[in-house]
Amino acid sequence: VTTxxxxxxxxxxxxxxxxxxxxxxRAHGWWFPPAVTSYGHAIDxxxxxxxxxxxxxxxxxxxxxxxxVLRFGxxxxxxxxxxxxxxxxxxxxxxGTILVxxxxxxxxxxxxxxxxxxxxxxxxxxxxASQFEWRFRYPGQxxxxxxxxxxxxxxxxxxxxxxxxxxxxxxxxxxHSLFVPSFRLKQDILPGSTLRAWxxxxxxxxxxxxxxQLCGWGHxxxxxxxxxxxxxxxxxxxxxxxxxLMSNGKEERR
Amino acid sequence: xxxxxxxxxxxxxxxxxxxxxxxxLALALGACGxxxxxxxxxxAPNKTTLDELADQPAARAQIAAAxxxxxxxPQEPRxxxxxxxxxxxATAPNPARPEQSFLMGGSGELSDPQLERIADDNxxxxxxxxxxxxxHEYGDVRARRSSPDxxxxxxxxxxxxxxxxxxxxxxxxxxxxxxxxxxxxxxSAELYRQECLHCHGVEGGGDGPTAQFxxxxxxxxxxxxxxxxxxxxxxRPRREDLLRTLDQxxxxxxxxxxxxxxxxERNGLSDYVRFLSIRGEVxxxxxxxxxxxxxxxxxxxxxxxxxVWGKWQAAPEKLVVYDGDVPPPTKERIARGNVLFHDAxxxxxxxxxxxxxxxxxxxxxxxxxxxKRVPAYPDAWGNPIVPRDLRxxxxxxxxxxIDIYRRIYAGINGGPMPALGAAKNAQEQPLIGxxxxxxxxxxxxxxxxxxxxxxxx
Numbered sequence: 001v002t003t004x005x006x007x008x009x010x011x012x013x014x015x016x017x018x019x020x021x022x023x024x025x026r027a028h029g030w031w032f033p034p035a036v037t038s039y040g041h042a043i044d045x046x047x048x049x050x051x052x053x054x055x056x057x058x059x060x061x062x063x064x065x066x067x068x069v070l071r072f073g074x075x076x077x078x079x080x081x082x083x084x085x086x087x088x089x090x091x092x093x094x095x096g097t098i099l100v101x102x103x104x105x106x107x108x109x110x111x112x113x114x115x116x117x118x119x120x121x122x123x124x125x126x127x128x129a130s131q132f133e134w135r136f137r138y139p140g141q142x143x144x145x146x147x148x149x150x151x152x153x154x155x156x157x158x159x160x161x162x163x164x165x166x167x168x169x170x171x172x173x174x175x176h177s178l179f180v181p182s183f184r185l186k187q188d189i190l191p192g193s194t195l196r197a198w199x200x201x202x203x204x205x206x207x208x209x210x211x212x213q214l215c216g217w218g219h220x221x222x223x224x225x226x227x228x229x230x231x232x233x234x235x236x237x238x239x240x241x242x243x244x245l246m247s248n249g250k251e252e253r254r
Numbered sequence: 255x256x257x258x259x260x261x262x263x264x265x266x267x268x269x270x271x272x273x274x275x276x277x278x279l280a281l282a283l284g285a286c287g288x289x290x291x292x293x294x295x296x297x298a299p300n301k302t303t304l305d306e307l308a309d310q311p312a313a314r315a316q317i318a319a320a321x322x323x324x325x326x327x328p329q330e331p332r333x334x335x336x337x338x339x340x341x342x343x344a345t346a347p348n349p350a351r352p353e354q355s356f357l358m359g360g361s362g363e364l365s366d367p368q369l370e371r372i373a374d375d376n377x378x379x380x381x382x383x384x385x386x387x388x389x390h391e392y393g394d395v396r397a398r399r400s401s402p403d404x405x406x407x408x409x410x411x412x413x414x415x416x417x418x419x420x421x422x423x424x425x426x427x428x429x430x431x432x433x434x435x436x437x438x439x440x441x442s443a444e445l446y447r448q449e450c451l452h453c454h455g456v457e458g459g460g461d462g463p464t465a466q467f468x469x470x471x472x473x474x475x476x477x478x479x480x481x482x483x484x485x486x487x488x489x490r491p492r493r494e495d496l497l498r499t500l501d502q503x504x505x506x507x508x509x510x511x512x513x514x515x516x517x518x519e520r521n522g523l524s525d526y527v528r529f530l531s532i533r534g535e536v537x538x539x540x541x542x543x544x545x546x547x548x549x550x551x552x553x554x555x556x557x558x559x560x561x562v563w564g565k566w567q568a569a570p571e572k573l574v575v576y577d578g579d580v581p582p583p584t585k586e587r588i589a590r591g592n593v594l595f596h597d598a599x600x601x602x603x604x605x606x607x608x609x610x611x612x613x614x615x616x617x618x619x620x621x622x623x624x625x626k627r628v629p630a631y632p633d634a635w636g637n638p639i640v641p642r643d644l645r646x647x648x649x650x651x652x653x654x655x656i657d658i659y660r661r662i663y664a665g666i667n668g669g670p671m672p673a674l675g676a677a678k679n680a681q682e683q684p685l686i687g688x689x690x691x692x693x694x695x696x697x698x699x700x701x702x703x704x705x706x707x708x709x710x711x
Contacts, residue, residue, distance in 0.1 A: 132508070133503055133510035146702075147703055148699060148700070154502055155511050217467070221514065244654070246654075249574060249576060250575045252484060252575070253573060
């Protein structure tokens with residue numbers, strides 16, 4: 001009787017906790033920030049599908065567990081069996097089918113992110129990760145990196161809206177990872193190689209950017225921002241930065 | 255005593271259970287917003303003080319008392335409340351707001367455009383708090399943990415029980431508080447403890463717990479020397495120089511940029527760095543005074559403070575600027591820079607920075623006792639110094655042409671990099687003119703130009 005009571009309480013607690021966590025999360029907005037990139041919605045759809053499938057099986061298995069505890073009390077001796085072909089086939093084939101299905105379902109999105117022509121385009125910005133900050137290097141008005149009019153901007157990545165932006169990702173020391181939650185963009189950065197990432201932001205604004213690979217004692221401070229602006233604003237910003245680059249220091253006089 | 259098994263288990267289980275309970279209690283307290291009162295902190299004496307006055311406990315006590323009297327504690331930092339003279343020196347460039355004197359931790363030094371930029375930034379940072387104020391929801395208005403003074407003033411305003419006729423005034427006041435917020439010295443000290451202390455130490459001695467893992471070492475502010483400024487003659491940095499380091503970081507070192515924090519907070523941090531530097535330098539000077547005279551005059555501390563403070567005031571006119579536009583980096587200029595870079599009679603950069611600019615010149619190393627090459631020069635803090643590998647394109651003090659110009663012109667304070675702008679040749683003529691200096695700048699910058707790089711797979 002006690003075991004059953006505990007099982008029943010457990011079931012109730014589980015349901016209550018599930019409902020409560022959803023209510024609280026909703027009230028506080030504890031969810032992803034809205035996706036603002038072209039592929040963000042495809043990634044969210046994938047996430048929702050996987051969450052649904054996992055939630056279904058979670059509830060199912062927990063219900064079976066609790067049901068068994070309720071049905072077969074402590075007074076009944078368990079019986080052990082070995083080998084049940086039907087059961088084994090079922091619990092192999094069902095998850096297997098689902099996993100293969102998911103693998104095929106995400107192919108097109110994966111291809112868009114990593115193997116499309118967009119990812120091979122000319123980089124707009126060279127992203128330098130180092131312990132523990134982000135520095136963004138722009139090619140300047142000649143559009144070529146590694147020339148005298150390159151300029152560097154720490155902390156803030158400025159990009160034009162509704163345009164494909166290709167990033168060249170480089171690290172000065174250890175493995176870092178670029179993460180822009182609102183863009184659904186996450187890419188490891190390996191020292192010694194130049195990796196690519198791209199996005200097309202569809203909404204102007206300022207978004208969080210962070211390192212999401214533990215990179216040392218100062219990992220927590222490796223934050224930045226992405227500022228998405230209109231093309232006109234972006235061009236004006238480049239011009240202003242070029243002027244700052246060629247400053248003779250006089251504007252610092254008060 | 256042999257306990258029955260069940261009892262033994264219970265005894266053994268007790269510590270685990272109490273740890274678990276403790277953790278739960280801590281979590282619960284944390285969830286309720288309970289914060290323990292921080293233990294009182296104090297500024298420890300400089301190691302130099304302890305070494306130099308090892309057998310002079312009375313002198314050490316006298317210096318500690320004078321410093322405590324003038325500068326307070328880490329939690330209650332203050333500038334000395336001296337009569338007239340100090341206020342005469344601390345002339346605020348904005349005389350319209352004398353009550354905002356920098357000596358009281360105010361924004362009195364800032365120009366109107368600077369204040370406007372801070373107000374803009376505050377509006378952005380406090381947007382949600384300002385929204386709440388707009389809706390008269392004072393109960394939920396919070397600033398941030400690192401600015402207890404601002405939080406206290408907001409709470410005071412929120413708890414005021416006045417009639418409806420004062421509602422507008424209260425709203426206006428809260429708005430003003432948030433919009434024109436400038437951190438007090440105490441607020442900045444709090445933020446310093448959260449963000450800077452673990453490298454730079456409580457006293458700004460560059461000896462925080464993380465410092466031992468770092469190379470280059472964090473700056474010890476107490477000598478009053480700051481390596482990378484826009485000034486010549488090793489002048490004390492301006493507020494803008496310290497702010498630049500916080501905004502841009504020092505690439506290639508563990509000093510990252512601090513743009514995560516608002517403009518007001520970054521200004522406040524540079525105020526606090528200056529405070530620590532002045533305090534530390536006064537301490538060193540008092541030790542020197544004692545060594546010289548065998549005693550300390552009653553007004554020694556205030557005299558030294560005025561002297562050090564005066565040095566910080568002299569900074570603005572030392573700014574290195576160039577009259578005219580920066581000459582563009584033509585092939586001819588870069589070629590000319592190449593010649594100067596290697597010319598032993600003029601710039602002679604190659605002697606330290608190496609023929610290829612890799613930072614491996616013969617003058618920068620010496621043979622150690624074990625036959626290995628070791629850096630030849632220490633900096634003012636006793637750390638071994640290696641010349642910059644210019645091919646990396648990583649420049650601590652910034653990579654713009656004017657930044658490199660200033661570096662070559664004014665040198666690096668406290669390091670072996672000389673100030674070529676002031677150097678004279680045997681005929682008392684300037685060693686390098688401005689035009690040639692720009693050639694050097696463009697040559698140095700060209701060393702890291704590798705146009706093919708990002709396009710490589």
